Structures are given as C-alpha cells and as structure tokens.
Amino acid sequence: MSYVVKDLSEINIGLMGLGIVGVGVARRLLSDKSQISSKTGRGLNLARVMVRDINKPRDIQISPDIITAEPEDIISDPSIDIIVEVIGGIDPAKSLIVKALTQGKHVVTANKEVVAKYGPELHRVAMDNHVNLLYEASVCGAIPVLSVLTNPLLSNTFRNVRGIINGTSNYILTDMAYNNAHFDIALKEAQSLGYAESDPTNDVDSFDAVYKLSILASLAFRCRVSPDDVYREGIRELKSQDFQYARELGYAIKCLAVADRKGDAVQARVYPALIPIDNMIAKVDGVYNAVEVSGDLCGQVLLHGLGAGREPTASAVLGDVIQIASQMSKDGLRSQFDYIENTYNVIPIDDLETRYYIRLVVTDTAGVLAQIAKILGSKGISIASVLQKDTFPEEQKAELVITTHPAYEASVQKALSEVNELDVVSDISNIIRIEG
Ligand SMILES: NC(=O)c1ccc[n+]([C@@H]2O[C@H](COP(=O)([O-])OP(=O)(O)OC[C@H]3O[C@@H](n4cnc5c(N)ncnc54)[C@H](OP(=O)(O)O)[C@@H]3O)[C@@H](O)[C@H]2O)c1
Structure with missing residues (x-):
C-alpha cells in the first residue's frame, strides 16, 4: 500500500463539529501548536471548522474565515489532510466520513454509534482509498x-x-x-x-x-x-x-x-x-x-x-490525529484499528451461566422459602444465600433476597415465571446477575 505524500510543512485539519468535543480539540490545536509539532515533526493547522449554525455563540473564538456550515468546503478542499468528525449520530456523520475517505482524507472520529454500526464498511472505504480511520475517542474518552x-x-x-x-x-x-x-x-x-x-x-x-x-x-x-x-x-x-x-x-x-x-x-x-x-x-x-x-x-x-468530557475526549481525538500526522510521510501506513470482518457465532443470553440475585416480596408465613426452593431446585438452581427483611410488617409481607450458585439464564427465567404464580409471592422485584 502506498500514499501520495505531500511535502507540507503543516498538516491541515478539517474539524466537523464544534460542540463539547470539537471545542476541546480546537482549543488545543489553536493554543499549543509548538508542543504538538515537536511531537509530530510537523505542525497541525486548524484549517476549517464545520458547524450546523454558524451564528451560534461559542465558547471559543474561531476566525469567521475558516468556519462554515457547508461540508463540501472541507471535504473538497485539497489542502485538508485529516478530517476530525465530532458531529455524532449517523446522519449526516456517516455519509460525511465516507465522502472524506473517498476523497483521500484520513478520518479521526469520536462517534461510537457510527463505528459500532458501520465499522467494517467504513474500514473498507478507508482501505480502498489508502487512508486511515482511527476512533480511539469512541470508547472510554481519555483511556487509550x-x-x-x-x-x-x-x-x-x-x-x-x-x-x-x-x-x-x-x-x-x-x-x-x-x-x-x-x-x-x-x-x-x-x-x-x-x-x-x-x-x-x-x-x-x-x-x-x-x-x-x-x-x-x-x-x-x-x-x-x-x-x-x-x-x-x-x-x-x-x-x-x-x-x-x-x-x-x-x-x-x-x-x-x-x-x-x-x-x-x-x-x-x-x-x-x-x-x-x-x-x-x-x-x-x-x-x-x-x-x-x-x-x-x-x-x-x-x-x-x-x-468522557471535553478535555479527556479531545485528548484521545488528538492522539489519533498526531498518530496519523507522524506516519503520513511513511509508506505503508496501516490502520491499527482495522475492523475485522470475520463473524463468530453469538451465544444467546439464555445460555449465560452465572450466579443470580433475586429480590421478591412474599407473604410472611412459614414454608414460603421451601416452595420457592422446590421450584428452583426442579430447574437445577441451587440457593447460595437468603436474606429475609421484614419490610412490610403491616401487610404481613417480607422481602426475600436469594442468591444462587451458577445457573443457566433460561432455567432461572423459567423457574421465576413459575415462582411468580405462587400465591405467597406478591412480586419478583428484581433479578440481577452476579459477576465474579
Ligand atoms: N461529549 C463527550 O463527552 C463525548 C465523549 C466521547 C465521545 N463523544 C462523541 O463525540 C461526538 C460529538 O459529541 P459532542 O458531545 O461534542 O456533541 P455536541 O456537543 O452535540 O456537538 C455536535 C457538533 O456537531 C455540529 N453538528 C451537528 N449536526 C450537524 C450537521 N448536520 N451539520 C453540521 N454540523 C453539525 C453541531 O453544530 P452546532 O454547534 O452549530 O449545533 C455541534 O457543533 C459524538 O459522536 C459523541 O458520541 C462525546
């Protein structure tokens, strides 16, 4: 794989979106140019910024010369090397990413929805156009x-x-x-x-x-x-x-x-x-x-x-931008986030085997636990512990909190629908899985 390498002293960035994350990215690009260029070897220039409403007040000063509401001003600008997409959602973010990649721009996005739903497709377009698509910021903000x-x-x-x-x-x-x-x-x-x-x-x-x-x-x-x-x-x-x-x-x-x-x-x-x-x-x-x-x-x-948050997410976005910028002059840049298209079988939730916490409201009388335990036992579910709370004494009702040993989800769900039919059970209030 090879690239057309432009001999630029500065790398031009087109920023799509100037909201929470976009402002964080723009601020660092505008305020800390020398620090960033010392890390990439090349300066990063915020060349264009796209928003929905150019008249909206912003908590950052951006030159009116570079702000636009027209995506083509960024996508079709041959001087722009890297596009940062921080608009969010699917429409128009997805089509803008595809267009940008098709135009030979590298793309950095924080958009988890678009990557989760269309990652393989976007990655294919990036590969076909020999450009990179990075999305570190889409998962867990500053955590790399x-x-x-x-x-x-x-x-x-x-x-x-x-x-x-x-x-x-x-x-x-x-x-x-x-x-x-x-x-x-x-x-x-x-x-x-x-x-x-x-x-x-x-x-x-x-x-x-x-x-x-x-x-x-x-x-x-x-x-x-x-x-x-x-x-x-x-x-x-x-x-x-x-x-x-x-x-x-x-x-x-x-x-x-x-x-x-x-x-x-x-x-x-x-x-x-x-x-x-x-x-x-x-x-x-x-x-x-x-x-x-x-x-x-x-x-x-x-x-x-x-x-999440402005600065932590900007940190991840800019890490990707710097990664691309510092590799741009090298031949054979390859996305480390290549989205593999193998498919594995999916194990349904019914087949989950784990422990369970079950909270029920029951009549406060003798033999209730035995009736519940009998049903659980008939489905192969064994009780690990029981808490009984005298929660509603005036109604002669109590809360039972049962934890189980490992059991299959399908068995637990079946057992609990039978438990729910017992006269002594008023409510199955919550079922929470226990993860070790
Ligand atoms: N916020 C976080 O902490 C965080 C953390 C991790 C990842 N992310 C991801 O980062 C992305 C951006 O999030 P955000 O919180 O910064 O969003 P945001 O504050 O809502 O900002 C969205 C920006 O995109 C612009 N925009 C929206 N639709 C547009 C359109 N059709 N055409 C042109 N511009 C449009 C908006 O323009 P106007 O300003 O003119 O309305 C705004 O500047 C999302 O994918 C989100 O999931 C966010």
Whole structure:
C-alpha cells in the first residue's frame, strides 16, 4: 500500500463539529501548536471548522474565515489532510466520513454509534482509498484502550473484556449506592451537573455502552460483534434497597459491559451486575470508566480513567490525529484499528451461566422459602444465600433476597415465571446477575 505524500510543512485539519468535543480539540490545536509539532515533526493547522449554525455563540473564538456550515468546503478542499468528525449520530456523520475517505482524507472520529454500526464498511472505504480511520475517542474518552488492544497487547488471545464504560450511568449508580438516592433524583443531579443529557436514554438504557462494547469486543476478538449481538439492560429498575442488600452480601452494583469468547463464539452483554466489593471494578466510582482485558500472555490488565468530557475526549481525538500526522510521510501506513470482518457465532443470553440475585416480596408465613426452593431446585438452581427483611410488617409481607450458585439464564427465567404464580409471592422485584 502506498500514499501520495505531500511535502507540507503543516498538516491541515478539517474539524466537523464544534460542540463539547470539537471545542476541546480546537482549543488545543489553536493554543499549543509548538508542543504538538515537536511531537509530530510537523505542525497541525486548524484549517476549517464545520458547524450546523454558524451564528451560534461559542465558547471559543474561531476566525469567521475558516468556519462554515457547508461540508463540501472541507471535504473538497485539497489542502485538508485529516478530517476530525465530532458531529455524532449517523446522519449526516456517516455519509460525511465516507465522502472524506473517498476523497483521500484520513478520518479521526469520536462517534461510537457510527463505528459500532458501520465499522467494517467504513474500514473498507478507508482501505480502498489508502487512508486511515482511527476512533480511539469512541470508547472510554481519555483511556487509550483501543490502542492498547491493538498495539502493545496485540500478541495476546483475549478471552474476556469487561468494564464500566458509561460514566453517566456510573455516576448515577454511585450516587444511589453512597447517598441512598432514588434513580430519578440521581438522574436529575447528573443532568444538572452536565453528566447526563436531557434525554438520558442512550446512557441509562445502555445503548451507548452497547456501541462501545461492540467496538471493544470486535477489536479484542478480531471478529465482527455488531451492536445487535449485544444483550442489553439499563439501570432504571434498580432501587435503593438493591444497593443496601448488595452491600450486606458483600457486593457493589455496577452497570457492567462484558464480552466473553468461548472457542469460535462470543457472548456480549451490558446490564447492572453485582460485583464483589473487593474487585477493582467495584471501586470505580463517579464518572470514571475502567476496562479490564484478560489475555493469554498479559493476564488481567485494568485501564482506568475519565471516559468522557471535553478535555479527556479531545485528548484521545488528538492522539489519533498526531498518530496519523507522524506516519503520513511513511509508506505503508496501516490502520491499527482495522475492523475485522470475520463473524463468530453469538451465544444467546439464555445460555449465560452465572450466579443470580433475586429480590421478591412474599407473604410472611412459614414454608414460603421451601416452595420457592422446590421450584428452583426442579430447574437445577441451587440457593447460595437468603436474606429475609421484614419490610412490610403491616401487610404481613417480607422481602426475600436469594442468591444462587451458577445457573443457566433460561432455567432461572423459567423457574421465576413459575415462582411468580405462587400465591405467597406478591412480586419478583428484581433479578440481577452476579459477576465474579
Ligand atoms: N461529549 C463527550 O463527552 C463525548 C465523549 C466521547 C465521545 N463523544 C462523541 O463525540 C461526538 C460529538 O459529541 P459532542 O458531545 O461534542 O456533541 P455536541 O456537543 O452535540 O456537538 C455536535 C457538533 O456537531 C455540529 N453538528 C451537528 N449536526 C450537524 C450537521 N448536520 N451539520 C453540521 N454540523 C453539525 C453541531 O453544530 P452546532 O454547534 O452549530 O449545533 C455541534 O457543533 C459524538 O459522536 C459523541 O458520541 C462525546
């Protein structure tokens, strides 16, 4: 593979998007030129900036000469070498990335949705046009997890990748755990601090984490894991007593993203999970993210840091820009984030084998536990521990919290639908998987 190498003293950057991340990228490009050029050997010049509304007030001063609302001003400008896409979403981001790559521009994006859904297609266009497509910022902000998977740890065969990869939901869960906050209150606080958007669906219903896990698992396992292959649950159903009971049992509750490889099959899932309190992942609080990878040579490696926000995300975007810039004069530049198109079998969630936490409201009378245990036992599920809480004495009802030994998801779901039919069971309030 070879490139037409332009003898430029400066590398021209076209920035698409000047929102949270775009401003962070632009600020560093404008304020720290000499530091960056000392690292790349060539200066980086912010040549053009595209926004939706050129009249919108901004918290950065950009020369009106370089700002535009017309994508073609960037894509068709032959002097622009690298395009940074920080618009977000699919439309028009995807078509702009394709056009930019087709025009022979290298592209750096922070857009997890577009990479998770269209990674192989975009990568093919990049390959066909001998340009690079990098997207470190799309997963976990400042944490260089994609680079670590694809460079220093590349010799490993990975068995498992898991982590806390959405800072907003982790902030909410931390507030619920430490301050006994209700979900709605914790969400409002996250919104008032700017950690959650006014429509929080992407974060609290785990779509954002699904996109990121699909990218992580694809790179770790060298196969295509589509967002559709990832089982998803959000955090809305968690109640303050779940945190209290989890703590009594020695666990924290985190929204965990997990991908396991078993032979030629992959299982990927994002859901709230109980994690032993002494596990490092259980200690990741607030807006922090952590990703743990398990490889055959490296063992367990844990990366921890800020997973979102203006500066941390700009740090990852600019790392990719500098990487491309410093390789641009070399022949044979190859994307380290090449999106492999092998497909593996997907293991359905029904085949998951793990331990379970089950919280139920039952009539406070003798023999209830025996009836429940009989049904669980008939499906091969054995009880590990039981907590009984005299929660509703006036109604003569109690809460039972049962944890199980490892059991299959399908068996647990079947057993619980039978348990739900028992007269003595008023409600199966929550089922949370326990991850070791
Ligand atoms: N925010 C974070 O902490 C974070 C972290 C990691 C990754 N990311 C990813 O980074 C990307 C950008 O996020 P952000 O938070 O910076 O978004 P944002 O604050 O909403 O900014 C989006 C920018 O794109 C521009 N834009 C939107 N639609 C456009 C269109 N049709 N044509 C031209 N310009 C358009 C907007 O222009 P106007 O300003 O004129 O409206 C705005 O400047 C997303 O893919 C996101 O997932 C964000």
